[in-house]
Amino acid sequence: MIKAGQPAPPWSTTQWFNSPQPLQLADLRGRVVILHTFQMLCPGCVFQALPQTQKLHQLFSGEDAIVVGLHTVFEHHEAMTPTALAAFIHEFRLGFPIGVDEPGNGGPLPKTMAAYGLRGTPSLLLIDREGVVRYHNFGQEDDMELGATVARLIAR
Amino acid sequence: MIKAGQPAPPWSTTQWFNSPQPLQLADLRGRVVILHTFQMLCPGCVFQALPQTQKLHQLFSGEDAIVVGLHTVFEHHEAMTPTALAAFIHEFRLGFPIGVDEPGNGGPLPKTMAAYGLRGTPSLLLIDREGVVRYHNFGQEDDMELGATVARLIAR
Amino acid sequence: MIKAGQPAPPWSTTQWFNSPQPLQLADLRGRVVILHTFQMLCPGCVFQALPQTQKLHQLFSGEDAIVVGLHTVFEHHEAMTPTALAAFIHEFRLGFPIGVDEPGNGGPLPKTMAAYGLRGTPSLLLIDREGVVRYHNFGQEDDMELGATVARLIAR
């Protein structure tokens, strides 16, 4: 599992939604990156983390920071296809850029998920302006604490 | 739209989950039927109506009543396939019988949805022991009021 | 503790709010009585039980049933006076009749609380049309289950 202090690995994606072009982590240098990894049929993502991420997007996306979603499908691959994801993004009105993690070679884990050592979904990573991971957590986040953490990282 | 006092039309389904065999409305005569119609990518269903229906199932399914779900897909047909629904039911731990409404001939509306004149998802119908619709509503329900309505129908 | 099947003892009260005259349990024979006992500075009452009781009042108070509150102060007597209760009822917009339980002789427990053997606040009692206790519980209630229980008692 990638930890605070380690450089964030590049992303391997096959497709993007809500973005005119594929996003590369290297191109976002200079901005704090709020990276939310999820699966569209994960209840903890749907009920809690995705509405929270949408709020992060409304509060923080701009010159200083950007919220990026990553669809890291590691189960029910036949159900959580990019086609299904497109309908999900539309119906749940997600407004931030979302990339589709590249399927792995032979195993269920997609490539970026494996490179980051994610423990499951939802996982949240905060990456500083230099591309270094400053926070990595699997599970729920508290709104107030998360707002403070992101603001501190932007103010560093 | 089928209204209170009208007989409930039979269901046209292609597949069932959480049930050893297809359910026919006629076979449920004698029990109050709580019929919840939904789509797996409908936010109002996911956030509010499906957790409520799961609670109805825990409180009321038995000799006197049965909770039945019906997946009435009228949009994003390519995303909300029976394969995707199976994963959704598993991940969201839905325990009540769920039928897949039969696709319509040429139009987006599935057959049972058309026969009942449903206005959208979620829609709730309460059908009495004789097969007559006693309640039909599109949208949110209040927990306390719904609990009372179902109990009254069972006690009639 | 008064249990289901036992007759509900009469109430000893010193004052009433939201009622033109003192209510006596005997005068309510023929109606289901939903008796909610609380303290104005009890967090479980304020956050959960009182809003729920207000909803019960809106749904059920009428010819068949009546919601009655009883302020059973057994601690912080100097803070939860009838004067303070009046302000509380006004600010929290409680609309159902509320009686003040009569202070006990020498001990902290008020008289009706002692007669009913209440275990604390909030406690809920459902009393049938004949004045017999049918439900007595200390703590939280689920909205859907409570709605059904009250409806069943009215329909008996």
Next chain:
Amino acid sequence: MIKAGQPAPPWSTTQWFNSPQPLQLADLRGRVVILHTFQMLCPGCVFQALPQTQKLHQLFSGEDAIVVGLHTVFEHHEAMTPTALAAFIHEFRLGFPIGVDEPGNGGPLPKTMAAYGLRGTPSLLLIDREGVVRYHNFGQEDDMELGATVARLIAR
């Protein structure tokens, strides 16, 4: 109404809870002061603002910041006495220092409330390390946004 950019007036208080000695704003210079003004029988305070302030206290009170409550009673004075407040603080487990605003001369408004031009309860003021008001709002606050605002003020 005291606005952002203006120096915060001193407080006039008669009593303190959760503090070994009376707090003076001047003594807190060097720390960000999160000043929450409330009334114990104000529903918006009880349901939303006080639980939020308790959370602010847990997250931010320390060397850099301090959460301070001020009981600004402007109505129902006979009900919201310091004696009643003591019971309220105990039952609702509030852990931050709380001062009692000094009653006004002849009018219902207490002195600090008048000096700050508060519009009602709950009102929140954020005061910077130099004693200058940086934020003043009457009503609800969003957890995430508030966490970010406080963190930014501490990081300035």
